[in-house]
Amino acid sequence: MPKTLKNRLSRGLRAGVRAAAVVLSLAALPAFAAEWPTRPVTIVVPAGAGGGSDGTARILSKYLKEEFGQQFNVLNLGQGGGVVGINRIVNAEPDGYTLGVLFNFAHYKEMGQADFTLDDFTPIAQYNFDPAGFQVRDDSPFKTVNQALDAIKADPAKYTIACAGGCGGSWPVAVATLLDRWGVDLAKVRMIPGQGAAAAMQDLAAGGVDFVPSSLPEADAMLRTGTVRSLAVFGPERQENFPDVPSLKEATGLELELGSFRGLVAPAGLPDDIRAKLEAAMKAIYANPEWQADMKARGFNPQWRDSEAFADYLKQHTADVQALFAKMDL
Amino acid sequence: MKLSDLTWGILCLALGLGVFMIANGMEKSPYFQYGAGFYPSIIGTMLMLVGLVLASKGIAAARAGRDSLWFSLCDWCRSPGHWLNLGLVIGGLLAFLALVEPLGFLPTGWLLLAGLGARFTGRPLLAMASAVGVIGFLYLFFQQVMGVPLPQGLLANLGGL
Amino acid sequence: MDVILDALSQVFTLKVLGIMAASALYGLMVGAIPGLTATLAVALMVPITFFMDPVPAIAAIVTMAAMAIFAGDLPAVLLRMPGTPASAAYTDQAYRFTQAGRGEYILGISACTSAIGGSIGVLALMFGAPLLARFALNFSSFEYFWLATLGLTAAIMVGGTQVSRSAVSLLLGLLVASVGIDPVSGETRFTFGSDALLGGFGFIPVIIGLFAVAEILRYCTRSVSERELPQVPQQPLYWRALCDALRHKLGILRGSVTGTLIGALPGAGADIAAYIAYAMGRRHRGATATDEGAVAQIAPATAANNAAVGGSFIPATVFGIPGDSLTAIVIGVLLMKGLNPGPTIFTDNASMINAVFLAFLLANLMLIPFGFLSVRLFKQVLRIPQGLLMPSILLFAMVGAYAVENSLFAVVTILVFGVLGFLLEENDFPLAPMILGIVLGPLLEETFVTSMMRSNGSFLAFFERPVSLTLALITAAVWLAPPLLRLWREHRTPRPALTD
Numbered sequence: 001m002p003k004t005l006k007n008r009l010s011r012g013l014r015a016g017v018r019a020a021a022v023v024l025s026l027a028a029l030p031a032f033a034a035e036w037p038t039r040p041v042t043i044v045v046p047a048g049a050g051g052g053s054d055g056t057a058r059i060l061s062k063y064l065k066e067e068f069g070q071q072f073n074v075l076n077l078g079q080g081g082g083v084v085g086i087n088r089i090v091n092a093e094p095d096g097y098t099l100g101v102l103f104n105f106a107h108y109k110e111m112g113q114a115d116f117t118l119d120d121f122t123p124i125a126q127y128n129f130d131p132a133g134f135q136v137r138d139d140s141p142f143k144t145v146n147q148a149l150d151a152i153k154a155d156p157a158k159y160t161i162a163c164a165g166g167c168g169g170s171w172p173v174a175v176a177t178l179l180d181r182w183g184v185d186l187a188k189v190r191m192i193p194g195q196g197a198a199a200a201m202q203d204l205a206a207g208g209v210d211f212v213p214s215s216l217p218e219a220d221a222m223l224r225t226g227t228v229r230s231l232a233v234f235g236p237e238r239q240e241n242f243p244d245v246p247s248l249k250e251a252t253g254l255e256l257e258l259g260s261f262r263g264l265v266a267p268a269g270l271p272d273d274i275r276a277k278l279e280a281a282m283k284a285i286y287a288n289p290e291w292q293a294d295m296k297a298r299g300f301n302p303q304w305r306d307s308e309a310f311a312d313y314l315k316q317h318t319a320d321v322q323a324l325f326a327k328m329d330l
Numbered sequence: 331m332k333l334s335d336l337t338w339g340i341l342c343l344a345l346g347l348g349v350f351m352i353a354n355g356m357e358k359s360p361y362f363q364y365g366a367g368f369y370p371s372i373i374g375t376m377l378m379l380v381g382l383v384l385a386s387k388g389i390a391a392a393r394a395g396r397d398s399l400w401f402s403l404c405d406w407c408r409s410p411g412h413w414l415n416l417g418l419v420i421g422g423l424l425a426f427l428a429l430v431e432p433l434g435f436l437p438t439g440w441l442l443l444a445g446l447g448a449r450f451t452g453r454p455l456l457a458m459a460s461a462v463g464v465i466g467f468l469y470l471f472f473q474q475v476m477g478v479p480l481p482q483g484l485l486a487n488l489g490g491l
Numbered sequence: 492m493d494v495i496l497d498a499l500s501q502v503f504t505l506k507v508l509g510i511m512a513a514s515a516l517y518g519l520m521v522g523a524i525p526g527l528t529a530t531l532a533v534a535l536m537v538p539i540t541f542f543m544d545p546v547p548a549i550a551a552i553v554t555m556a557a558m559a560i561f562a563g564d565l566p567a568v569l570l571r572m573p574g575t576p577a578s579a580a581y582t583d584q585a586y587r588f589t590q591a592g593r594g595e596y597i598l599g600i601s602a603c604t605s606a607i608g609g610s611i612g613v614l615a616l617m618f619g620a621p622l623l624a625r626f627a628l629n630f631s632s633f634e635y636f637w638l639a640t641l642g643l644t645a646a647i648m649v650g651g652t653q654v655s656r657s658a659v660s661l662l663l664g665l666l667v668a669s670v671g672i673d674p675v676s677g678e679t680r681f682t683f684g685s686d687a688l689l690g691g692f693g694f695i696p697v698i699i700g701l702f703a704v705a706e707i708l709r710y711c712t713r714s715v716s717e718r719e720l721p722q723v724p725q726q727p728l729y730w731r732a733l734c735d736a737l738r739h740k741l742g743i744l745r746g747s748v749t750g751t752l753i754g755a756l757p758g759a760g761a762d763i764a765a766y767i768a769y770a771m772g773r774r775h776r777g778a779t780a781t782d783e784g785a786v787a788q789i790a791p792a793t794a795a796n797n798a799a800v801g802g803s804f805i806p807a808t809v810f811g812i813p814g815d816s817l818t819a820i821v822i823g824v825l826l827m828k829g830l831n832p833g834p835t836i837f838t839d840n841a842s843m844i845n846a847v848f849l850a851f852l853l854a855n856l857m858l859i860p861f862g863f864l865s866v867r868l869f870k871q872v873l874r875i876p877q878g879l880l881m882p883s884i885l886l887f888a889m890v891g892a893y894a895v896e897n898s899l900f901a902v903v904t905i906l907v908f909g910v911l912g913f914l915l916e917e918n919d920f921p922l923a924p925m926i927l928g929i930v931l932g933p934l935l936e937e938t939f940v941t942s943m944m945r946s947n948g949s950f951l952a953f954f955e956r957p958v959s960l961t962l963a964l965i966t967a968a969v970w971l972a973p974p975l976l977r978l979w980r981e982h983r984t985p986r987p988a989l990t991d
Contacts, residue, residue: 042479049534050819073477075897079690080672087686111677160945166677192941193675195758198812202757208631208945221811221833298826333918342659349666356680364943366673366680369936373665380658387655406712415711419885423906426889427899443882450878457879464883468890476535478894
């Protein structure tokens with residue numbers, strides 16, 4: 001009895017070792033030879049779970065999984081207002097197994113919070129752009145965006161504008177760009193930082209601030225209660241779901257598109273074949289009506305830029321933000 | 331080790347002073363009336379105040395003979411075995427931090443569990459066996475059920491375990 | 492009536508009930524592991540819930556949240572390691588019951604009060620949401636500042652009798668919370684050039700360090716004979732717990748209302764609610780001395796943290812304002828299903844939203860059977876030899892912290908704060924005020940500084956709005972009432988006051 005047991009054990013052990021050796025040798029090979037992706041891919045989201053960037057990434061991960069047959073895991077790193085997450089993307093191996101969602105990022109460097117630049121990324125594709133809306137409380141005297149802009153120009157220190165987050169993010173930068181165009185003295189404008197768009201909308205309703213910039217879907221519930229009004233959406237045309245909100249172009253004649261973009265990036269140095277594969281997959285996903293429907297259901301506005309166009313756009317974005325900060329830094 | 335109120339008071343004073351100095355050294359942002367140092371300097375000031383209160387309490391207690399002036403030794407401080415336990419836990423954590431990325435979560439975690447378990451129970455075989463079970467559970471629950479990517483280390487090539 | 496029947500038929504299906512039972516087990520497990528929170532449980536389930544039908548999806552989320560908040564009490568009571576921050580307020584006191592062999596009794600009380608508090612929160616959501624949401628809209632930075640101040644007052648009060656020691660603990664918490672990027676100016680501070688510190692110390696790793704790791708270090712310093720002490724046989728006392736819980740109905744009601752109101756304020760959640768409700772119960776001096784007094788104090792707090800979950804759905808459904816990441820995820824799921832948050836959600840999709848609320852109510856009622864069951868299971872943990880249990884908890888804590896932050900720096904954090912917590916406790920500093928300091932620090936700073944910016948530096952503005960004035964008066968009353976009462980009592984009784 002003990003002998004057979006021992007035999008069986010040692011036989012089992014030997015078989016196990018052999019099997020393990022086979023698995024190891026098989027597994028070691030594909031790491032070099034086989035096509036990317038052979039294991040799950042991580043998408044770093046430099047924002048907490050539940051927010052907008054997280055929402056787009058999770059929708060995207062579902063479709064990317066369908067394209068490649070591999071898991072695309074969303075990794076939330078919202079610490080430090082996004083700096084920690086973006087640093088993680090920048091410092092990852094450019095092997096295609098770490099991707100990231102990138103949004104308006106140029107202000108981090110200008111504010112001295114980080115030192116990454118657009119050269120630290122391999123742009124893959126932009127898939128989303130949400131134009132900023134400009135909201136006031138219902139009892140506000142301003143009926144049009146022109147009235148509001150003129151009033152701010154006449155006495156910049158009289159009004160408070162929420163930053164809907166830190167005062168370098170996409171929404172305050174959108175407003176500051178517009179104010180700058182309008183000839184307002186940026187150094188005198190009072191911008192109030194806060195905890196994001198939802199908190200700012202609450203503050204607006206509570207009478208804490210005069211203006212809140214945010215995307216229209218973020219303001220949707222409050223708009224429908226009639227507590228707040230949106231004066232304009234900062235784009236060339238009205239938004240499909242918000243036909244009553246005039247576009248900046250029709251209200252002021254300015255050809256500006258201001259707001260927040262989101263795109264898929266990888267660390268700099270991503271091999272070209274992986275980039276091309278991802279870009280093609282993104283293009284297919286963008287054309288998928290189901291993806292479009294999922295995005296619109298969450299209130300995200302799809303917008304396409306391929307790898308090259310996205311790279312140019314990032315360059316433009318960096319230059320714009322630098323110019324703006326230079327003006328504020330009198 | 332029990333530090334007296336006087337020692338704690340001095341520590342608080344020093345910390346408060348340090349915080350206050352650093353906070354005051356921060357430059358004021360041009361756009362905001364209050365820079366990043368405004369609020370920490372308030373905390374620093376309050377720490378110094380509490381430090382003063384504690385220190386004066388400590389002096390009073392020492393004068394009345396209720397407490398020693400600087401510190402008193404506790405019961406366990408005299409036993410080297412207890413210091414070794416503490417050192418093992420802290421050292422084990424540091425070793426885990428150093429090894430988890432090169433080796434991967436499974437072997438490193440197992441080493442930590444088995445090592446500490448063996449020391450605390452005095453039964454290395456039991457500790458090693460139970461460590462296998464715990465590690466397996468952690469791996470299944472976090473990596474497989476909750477989708478948390480744990481460091482893979484050596485096992486990275488195993489087709490994305 | 493049709494709406495209710497329709498809603499009932501949507502909830503009481505095999506599929507929804509099955510999903511709720513599975514989510515309940517998952518929520519209990521996550522909540523019971525030190526450091527894993529309700530929010531994390533939900534966040535990690537997002538990929539699944541995003542693509543389910545709305546009623547089962549939201550039913551799963553609310554069940555998980557309710558169970559996880561309750562389950563945070565399991566390790567808090569039995570091991571002195573709170574599973575979620577919402578349990579940290581009363582951990583010390585509840586652990587004393589375990590040492591006396593009555594841990595199950597206090598957990599039974601907790602399960603009952605959690606169910607009652609949670610149900611009251613949901614009922615408020617069902618019938619009072621628009622009204623309560625209007626109330627929340629009165630809160631601008633001035634009101635939040637006073638709320639934070641009130642919370643800090645509570646922190647000092649839960650810290651025990653030595654005010655200076657509580658104050659040190661609280662100030663350390665505020666200091667820890669200020670590391671990283673300043674929420675107002677966006678500048679970095681106290682990072683000493685380290686990238687890892689840019690994001691500040693993660694709240695969850697800090698709490699794991701202060702409680703779980705510190706407890707393990709404390710274990711290291713016990714002699715062999717003392718080590719197995721916590722394994723006092725626990726008497727099963729569910730039935731008594733159920734009856735006793737009902738005896739504290741006033742306290743539970745007070746805790747539930749407090750929890751619902753605080754939960755309804757975006758940005759203030761279950762943890763703050765539990766602290767404030769706990770501090771309110773501490774009004775009676777010497778309440779902690781007796782078991783009866785201790786239960787009277789713990790019961791409102793356990794009710795409050797579950798009530799806050801229902802409360803937090805109020806601004807989320809009415810105005811689409813998420814108070815925390817949990818409700819942010821819920822809003823995401825609602826939108827995904829075409830249920831747009833807003834005042835019309837109650838009329839446009841009446842049957843579906845009622846089905847969601849019913850599921851929420853059911854989830855809270857399930858707390859009693861599932862809660863009792865989980866106590867029975869978790870109790871078995873105490874039978875594991877401590878020498879094996881402690882290293883395992885250490886590893887759970889490390890992986891939990893890592894899972895929250897997705898970074899090894901979280902493990903560094905639990906080590907640093909484990910040592911700090913150990914040292915502070917060895918020297919009789921209470922840890923509860925520090926936790927609340929970390930929770931409230933960012934809120935306090937941001938609301939204080941932005942309010943000052945708004946008022947151009949005038950402190951008078953903090954008293955100008957009706958709600959902020961009321962809160963200021965309450966805060967002042969909390970600070971001034973005890974000494975004034977003592978003066979009055981001394982005045983009435985001719986005997987000289989006792990030194991205490």
